[in-house]
Amino acid sequence: MNPEETDESLYPIAVLIDELKHEDVTLRLGAMRRLSTIALALGPERTREELIPFLEDSIDDEDEVLLALADELGNFVDYLGGPHYGHLLLPTLETLAAVEETVVRDKAVESIAKIGVVLSQQQIEEHYIPMVKRLSIGDWFTSRTSACGLYAPIYKLSTPATQEELRRLYAQLCHDDTPMVRRAAGTHLAKLTKQVSKDNVLSEMIPLFKNLAADEQDSVRLLTVESLIAIAEVLTPDENKTQILDTLRTMCTDKSWRVRYMIADKFVQLAKAVGADIVREELITAFVHLLKDGEAEVRTAAAGQVPGFSTLIDQDSVLREILPCVKELVTDTSQHVRAALATQISGLAPFLGKDNTIEHLLPLFLQLLKDDAPEVRLNIISKLDRVNEVIGIDLLSQSLLPAIVELAEDKQWRVRLAIIENIPLLAKQLGVEFFDEKLGNLCMSWLGDCVFSIREAATINLRKLTEVFGVEWAKQTIIPKILQMAQHQNYLYRMTTVFALTTLAHASNGETLREFILPTIGNLANDPIPNIRFNVAKSLEQIIPLARKANLSTAVNDQIKPALAKLAEDSDVDVRYFAQRATTAA
The missing domain is CATH 1.25.10.10 (Leucine-rich Repeat Variant)
Incomplete structure (x- = not known):
């Protein structure tokens, strides 16, 4: 349809407008999802002069409808006639950014940010910045929470004077009396840190980070880990030692397991950011403590970081410090910890090399293959190809083939399925004679399995084997x-x-x-x-x-x-x- 079309006889515009006012929520929601169609039929001028004012005046009270509106408006710039008119969408989105429902506010912030980056500097100064100021000092915490996500997108597009004012306003949000606002400020501090100059990071961002990292609410502290990484990436290794090392130590031993969990979950990223000296002098010990943490959730997160962190330190340190912890985790009381380790442990093989893998890792693989939890067995099976690349198929088959054959008859069908999916890979490396002798009958037996998914996978397996042999x-x-x-x-x-x-x-x-x-x-x-x-x-x-x-x-x-x-x-x-x-x- 021609975007400039204004003949209402060609499209029931009035009907859709009526639907936006209808008592039935489903009808209003459907009409809201067709806003782009309405705008296309009206053309840019009528969309600016009629549809946008109508939307401003008829903000709904149903969260579903508001969410749809916030989503639609983020992609509406072209329907207005281009970026030159993009600021016309901001008043409606500003209202949505202050509503009570979190998902609506988040979507409104996302749409505002999307619009902000296509605006000219004049539009930003005249329309975007005043909106950010109003939201930042709003009476309700909802508007101040939303404001936190609107600084970073346009920071570099603003004038130096405006940038200074934005940093001052953001500092106020970081010290807000309401924990929800400080949480939002902590969430978005990393993004803002990446936009400001290094001098501003040293003079303003680091004090704000330290303040939030010491907040009385653990829900605020845990959100500062991303900011810690962002700051560390900007600073030199020596500056990291003087500026953030003390805070890093505190966060690694925080009294709240949720903060320690966030540190553990981002440990490799953090280690890469702070520099080799801090890793060697501080983080090896910190990582060992996280692997031995009293909370299973923290140990689970740390287990997922084992291969990545090991590549950042020397092999002797891994064998001396990390592997003893890994051996303990293999028999951890938490199934989730063992499952996370089973997914990641094979990643150590390329780093440790053939001899160390055979000596230290193979016994752990065998132990995990016999774990009581199906998820653990499943995870270790699905990563065997990494081990094979390091130690070769001969040793792998001698050590693991008996366990694999046993798992092929596992009572959990998903474990049997995982074995089937790995058979073509093993077959390619075992060779046809070894395969026919050890695994051929096994592959045929799956065709008679009581579970349809296994029988189906078995037929696909035969096709892949035909392609191999x-x-x-x-x-x-x-x-x-x-x-x-x-x-x-x-x-x-x-x-x-x-x-x-x-x-x-x-x-x-x-x-x-x-x-x-x-x-x-x-x-x-x-x-x-x-x-x-x-x-x-x-x-x-x-x-x-x-x-x-x-x-x-x-x-x-x-x-x-x-x-x-x-x-x-x-x-x-x-x-x-x-x-x-x-x-x-x-």
Whole structure:
């Protein structure tokens, strides 16, 4: 539609405007989601002169509708005629930024920030900055909370005099009497720190950070970790020692576990920011304490940082300081700690090297593979490829293969699924002879699993194995076993045969299609179970393009089409439907 179109007969503008006023919340919400359509139909001029004033005057009282409005307005600049008119959206968003509902305020702040970066300096000085000032000194904490997120986006776009005023106003918010405002100030301090000059960081941002880091509310203190990192990235290693080291020490041993959790969760990022000297002299000891923390949540977060932090220190320190803690975490009382460690521990292998991995890590892997918690076993299995890259498949198979075979029959199906998904990787590195001897029968046994997801994954696994070892291997090793299943008394095995052959068809050549796959699926078209017959129809629909690509037009005409014609006259309605759909493809 032409953006300049003003003929209301071409679009029911009045109807949508009425919906915005309707008592039914669903109608108002739907209309709000179509604001861009309304604006497009009205054109820029009428949108500026009619729609925006209407929205300003009819702010809703339903949070859902307000959220939709705040979201829509963030992408509305073009509908007004471009950035030159972007400031017209600010009054409505200012109102939304002061409402009680947090998600509405957050979305309004996000939209204001999005608009602010496209405004000219004049618009910022005349419209954006006055709005920020009003919100910053508002009577209600809600407006002051929102104001905290509006400084950083336009700081560098402002004049030096305005920047000075913005820093002064932000300092007031950092000292606000209301904890929620100080929390917001702590949240956004890192973003503002990245915008101001280094001199201002030293003279103003660091004092504000230290004040918030010592706040009586732990909910404020925990939000200053990001600011600590932002400041550390600006300063030199020597400046970090003099300016923030004492505060860092205090935060690492804070009485609140939530603050220690935040430190642990960002530990690698923090260590990279402060410099090698502080890492070596202070943070190794601090990290060990976090790994041994009394709160499971802190140990969980610290466990996730083990590989990343280890790369920042020397190998001897890892073996001497970090690995003893890791060994303790393997038997931690918290399942969540062990699960986090299981995800990350393999990341140590490339850093420690082959000998140390074999000596120190392999016993821990084996212990985690036998963990009582399925999630722990699942996490360690999914990362085995990293270990294989370091120690080689021979040692990996000798040490871990018995545990892997045991897990392949785990009572938790998700663990069995994780094993299946890693089989192609292992197969590629084990080689065909070792695979056939140790894992071949195991892969076939999954086709008869009681869980459909496992049977489905097993068929996909066979296709991937065919891609690894080749079609000739499949013809000799797995296809004969699948064909035997086609004669099984249990219909689930016959159903799995259809799925397996259909999946294998995508990795097979024309000869295999003609000699093995099509005849077997064709025979199953006569199966007494309707579910099998309609899956045969779905299978043939997939195989038709593969057969044509392999120049098997004769097979399509002599085998596939007659089978589909018979299924299209089946007594079961579902069989007829899928057969007719496949016939269309033929």
